Structures are given as C-alpha cells and as structure tokens.
Amino acid sequence: MRISALSATTGVPIPTIKYYLREGLLPEGVRTGATQADYSDAHAQRLRVIRALVASGVSIAEVRRVLAALDTPPPTPHDLLGVAHEAVTAHVEDDGLDLTDAQALAARLGAKPGMPIEPSQLRVLARALATTADAGFEIPAPVMDAYVASARRVAEAEINGVPTDSPEAAVSYVVLGTVLPESVLLALRRIAEQVVSAERFAGRSG
Amino acid sequence: MRISALSATTGVPIPTIKYYLREGLLPEGVRTGATQADYSDAHAQRLRVIRALVASGVSIAEVRRVLAALDTPPPTPHDLLGVAHEAVTAHVEDDGLDLTDAQALAARLGAKPGMPIEPSQLRVLARALATTADAGFEIPAPVMDAYVASARRVAEAEINGVPTDSPEAAVSYVVLGTVLPESVLLALRRIAEQVVSAERFAGRSG
Numbered sequence: 001m002r003i004s005a006l007s008a009t010t011g012v013p014i015p016t017i018k019y020y021l022r023e024g025l026l027p028e029g030v031r032t033g034a035t036q037a038d039y040s041d042a043h044a045q046r047l048r049v050i051r052a053l054v055a056s057g058v059s060i061a062e063v064r065r066v067l068a069a070l071d072t073p074p075p076t077p078h079d080l081l082g083v084a085h086e087a088v089t090a091h092v093e094d095d096g097l098d099l100t101d102a103q104a105l106a107a108r109l110g111a112k113p114g115m116p117i118e119p120s121q122l123r124v125l126a127r128a129l130a131t132t133a134d135a136g137f138e139i140p141a142p143v144m145d146a147y148v149a150s151a152r153r154v155a156e157a158e159i160n161g162v163p164t165d166s167p168e169a170a171v172s173y174v175v176l177g178t179v180l181p182e183s184v185l186l187a188l189r190r191i192a193e194q195v196v197s198a199e200r201f202a203g204r205s206g
Numbered sequence: 207m208r209i210s211a212l213s214a215t216t217g218v219p220i221p222t223i224k225y226y227l228r229e230g231l232l233p234e235g236v237r238t239g240a241t242q243a244d245y246s247d248a249h250a251q252r253l254r255v256i257r258a259l260v261a262s263g264v265s266i267a268e269v270r271r272v273l274a275a276l277d278t279p280p281p282t283p284h285d286l287l288g289v290a291h292e293a294v295t296a297h298v299e300d301d302g303l304d305l306t307d308a309q310a311l312a313a314r315l316g317a318k319p320g321m322p323i324e325p326s327q328l329r330v331l332a333r334a335l336a337t338t339a340d341a342g343f344e345i346p347a348p349v350m351d352a353y354v355a356s357a358r359r360v361a362e363a364e365i366n367g368v369p370t371d372s373p374e375a376a377v378s379y380v381v382l383g384t385v386l387p388e389s390v391l392l393a394l395r396r397i398a399e400q401v402v403s404a405e406r407f408a409g410r411s412g
Contacts, residue, residue, distance in 0.1 A: 048342070055341045078407035085400065105394060110401040117400050125393035132390060135261045136254065137382040139390070146363035147387065147394055150356035155398035157352035159406055176343040178399065181353070184338060184345065185395070186388055187331035188311060188353055192361035193384065194291065194323050195316040200365055201284035 003029070006039045010047045017047065025050055025063060045168045052172045053087065056179040062087040066175070070167050080167055082116060084174040092123035102126040108148045109155075154185070209235070212245045216253045223253065231256055231269060251374050258378045259293065262385040268293040272381070276373050286373055288322060290380040298329035308332040314354050315361075360391070 007014045020026040026046055029037030049070070053063045069083040102125040103111075111117050132139060139147070158177060163169040213220045226232040232252055235243030255276070259269045275289040308331040309317075317323050338345060345353070364383055369375040 052341065052343075078403050081403050081407065082400070085396070085403075089396065102393075106397050106401070109394065109398045110405065111397070115401060115404045117397060117404075121393065121396050121400065125390065125397060128389035128393050132382075132386040135258060135382055135386055137258070137379075137386050139383075139387055140363075140367040143360075143363045143367050143383075143387075146360050147391055150360050151391070151394035151398040152402070154349075154352050154356050154395055155402040157346075157349045158399060159402040161346040161349050162403075173343075176338075176341055177345075177349075178396065180338040180341055180343050181345055181349075182392055182395075183334035184331065185353055185357070185391070187308075187327065187334050188315065188357035189360055189388075189391070190291070190295065190327055190384065191312050191317070191323060191331060192315045192357040193364060194288070194327065195312070195321060196358070196361040196365040197284050197287050197291075197368075198321045198323075199316065201287065 001039050001044075002036065003039065006043060006047065009044050010051065012047055012051055020047070020050055023060060023064075025060070025067060045166075049168050049172050049175075052176045056088050056175055058087050058175070066171060070171060078116070080170060081162070081174050082118070084171045085178060086118055086120070088175055088179050089118060089120055090124055091120050092127060094119070094123065097123055097126045097130065099123065099126050101129055105144075105148060109152055207245050207250075208242065209245065212249060212253065215250050216257065218253055218257055226253070226256055229266060229270075231266070231273060251372075255374050255378050255381075258382045262294050262381055264293050264381070272377060276377060284322070286376060287368070287380050288324075290377045291384060292324055292326070294381055294385050295324060295326055296330055297326050298333060300325070300329065303329055303332045303336065305329070305332050307335055311350075311354060315358055 001009070003014055003017060006012075007017060017026065021028060026043060029039040029043065032038050046067070049067070050063055053066060054060075058066070066084055066087045069080055099119075099122050102122045105125065106117055106122060161177070162173055207215070209220055209223060212218075213223055223232065227234060232249060235245040235249065238244050252273070255273070256269055259272060260266075264272070272290055272293045275286055305325075305328050308328045311331065312323055312328060367383070368379055
C-alpha cells in the first residue's frame with residue numbers, strides 16, 4: 001500500500017510516519033518509483049506498536065529498545081514481556097532505599113528466588129511505602145492483605161489475556177494493558193469505597 | 207503547650223503553623239502573654255489532619271471545606287467520609303461524556319439507585335475508559351471482571367478499617383488512605399504481573 005493508505009489504515013498522520021521512517025523505527029517500504037514506496041501489513045502492525053508505545057509515554061529511545069527486542073526475539077515470551085514492561089516502568093535510581101518490605105510483599109505475590117523481577121519496580125514499591133509511612137499513615141494489615149490478593153488476582157487475569165499469536169500483538173497488549181488501565185483501576189476503587197461506605201454508614205447518625 | 211512543643215509533637219514547622227493560624231485553618235490558642243499562647247491536644251490533632259490533607263495535594267480552600275465539615279458534623283459518618291473523599295477527588299467538568307459504561311460498572315460494584323456516588327468520580331472513570339478505548343485497547347471481559355471484584359474487595363477492607371473513635375481520625379484515615387496507597391497498589395500490580403508472567407512463560411522458547 002502507499003503511505004497515504006498506511007496512514008488511513010493506522011490513523012497515524014503521514015508526517016508522523018515519515019518521522020518514524022527517518023528515525024529508523026519503521027523500516028523503509030519497497031521503492032516503486034522516485035517518490036513512492038510500497039508498505040505491507042507488517043508496516044501497519046509495527047506502526048500500531050510504535051503508536052501504542054508513544055501514547056503510553058514511552059520515549060523514542062525506549063521505543064527503539066522494544067522494537068529491537070521484537071526484531072531479535074529473546075529466548076522466552078517472558079523476556080519479551082519484560083522488555084515491554086520495563087519500557088513503561090519508571091526508572092528509579094538505587095538511592096539506598098531499604099527494599100526489605102518491598103521484597104517481602106513481592107514474595108507474598110508469588111516471587112521466587114531467581115525470578116526476573118525488575119529492581120526498579122521494587123524501588124517504585126519501596127518508595128511508595130516510604131511516602132505513605134512519612135505522611136504518618138500505616139496501611140492496616142487486613143487492608144494490605146486485600147491489596148496483595150487483588151494485585152495477584154488482577155495480574156492473573158491480565159497475563160491470561162496476553163495474545164500469543166504474534167510477538168507484536170503480545171507487546172502491544174502488555175504495553176497498553178499495563179499503563180492504560182491504571183486510571184480505570186483507581187477510579188473503580190474510589191467508586192467502590194463510596195459504595196461500601198454508603199452500605200456501612202448510611203442511615204446511621206453522626 | 208507552647209507553639210514550639212506543638213511543632214515538635216506534630217513535626218509541622220512553626221512558620222507553617224503560623225500560616226495555618228493566619229488562614230484560620232487552626233484555631234488560635236489561649237493567650238498566656240503578649241507573645242505567647244497555649245495549645246491543646248485538639249490543636250495537635252487538627253494540625254495532623256491539615257498536614258495529611260496538604261500532603262495529599264488538597265488545596266487550602268478544600269482543606270477549609272473538610273475542616274468545616276469536621277466542625278459541624280453532617281448527619282451521618284458517610285456524609286463526613288463523602289466530604290473527605292470529595293476533597294481528594296479530581297473535579298472533572300461535565301463535558302457531555304457518556305456515563306453509561308461508568309454507571310454500569312458502578313452498579314457492578316454494588317451501587318444502588320439513590321446512593322450518593324459523586325458524579326465527578328463517575329466522570330473520572332468514564333474518561334479513563336474513553337482514553338483506553340481511544341488508544342485502541344480493549345480491556346478483555348475477564349480482566350474487567352477481575353478489576354471490579356478487586357476494587358470491591360479492596361474497598362471492603364479499607365472501609366472496614368475506618369476508625370470510628372473520632373471524626374478527626376476518620377477523616378485523616380479516609381483522606382490519607384484514599385490517596386497514599388494508590389502508588390502502592392499500582393506498584394504491587396506491576397510486580398504481580400512480572401511474577402505471573404514468569405510463572406506462565408518461563409522456560410518456554412519464543
């Protein structure tokens with residue numbers, strides 16, 4: 001297909017496609033004339049992955065890393081997911097933060113020694129725990145139990161839904177499915193809090 | 207106690223305490239001299255609530271509203287929680303967003319007609335759903351089921367933990383417990399995704 005059809009198929013504007021071509025993120029099409037090239041469905045699929053990554057706030061440099069992983073697939077699908085997951089993970093410097101509590105929670109989530117858990121993700125958790133404690137708030141043990149059980153349940157459903165038909169589809173799913181539902185999850189929790197609060201307290205006088 | 211002791215007890219710097227006094231958020235102490243005043247434990251408790259609200263990103267104007275609710279308690283604890291909850295809710299304008307899906311999800315969380323669910327919170331959810339759809343990602347039905355069940359479970363544990371011994375304690379808990387654990391929850395989910403991904407895919411070749 002021509003670049004105009006590629007743009008129409010994917011919804012990505014032509015100048016943006018040209019930018020990705022210049023950056024080497026999207027392979028050149030097959031030249032069919034001095035100013036024309038032919039693009040395949042593989043181009044459209046790759047373009048959707050790039051758009052998904054960029055829409056999730058991933059930098060062009062990180063997009064390049066994810067695409068490199070797609071082009072030379074690592075030995076296991078887990079490694080491929082790891083690259084996609086890492087691309088959308090905040091990189092937290094090792095600032096000597098105590099990871100003991102974060103590691104204990106990871107173990108409760110099912111982490112075993114030798115499992116590839118990103119240290120950066122453990123630091124994100126350790127920092128979140130530290131911020132909570134610094135503000136003088138202690139998450140009650142039964143609440144933390146519910147957080148751990150819910151995180152595990154959510155992850156099982158999500159990973160169960162990873163499409164295995166193509167690496168591109170898997171990476172798009174992991175990248176988009178990691179980042180985008182976060183605001184959905186938080187909004188659901190807040191509405192649930194209102195519902196349960198109404199159930200528990202409605203009608204009682206203050 | 208003197209202002210210096212109040213500062214030491216609460217960890218709030220003296221200039222900040224003076225600012226809250228000038229803004230009328232903290233009641234004046236009992237004058238004991240030309241430049242001295244005596245503060246009570248009630249001042250310390252109020253100061254902790256203010257600090258909790260400010261630390262959660264609540265504006266001074268919203269802090270004033272929460273404190274007013276504390277001073278003239280609404281008829282039910284649920285109303286008090288509602289004020290605290292609303293103070294930490296993003297206020298999303300009614301921009302004609304379709305709330306059908308958000309309302310259906312609220313119903314699945316247990317919302318009944320007549321329950322006081324903030325429209326702003328429904329709009330936050332509707333917008334999150336719209337953003338997800340716009341990026342070309344559809345949350346699979348079994349995954350959404352897990353989100354709904356987890357939000358409900360988390361909210362039950364959280365609301366069950368609301369202290370009922372004092373309005374101040376309840377408001378602090380709701381405000382801090384709503385905002386601060388969000389980053390903990392998201393970090394737990396991402397680690398759980400890595401764990402479950404490792405369990406499912408480890409060892410399999412790509």
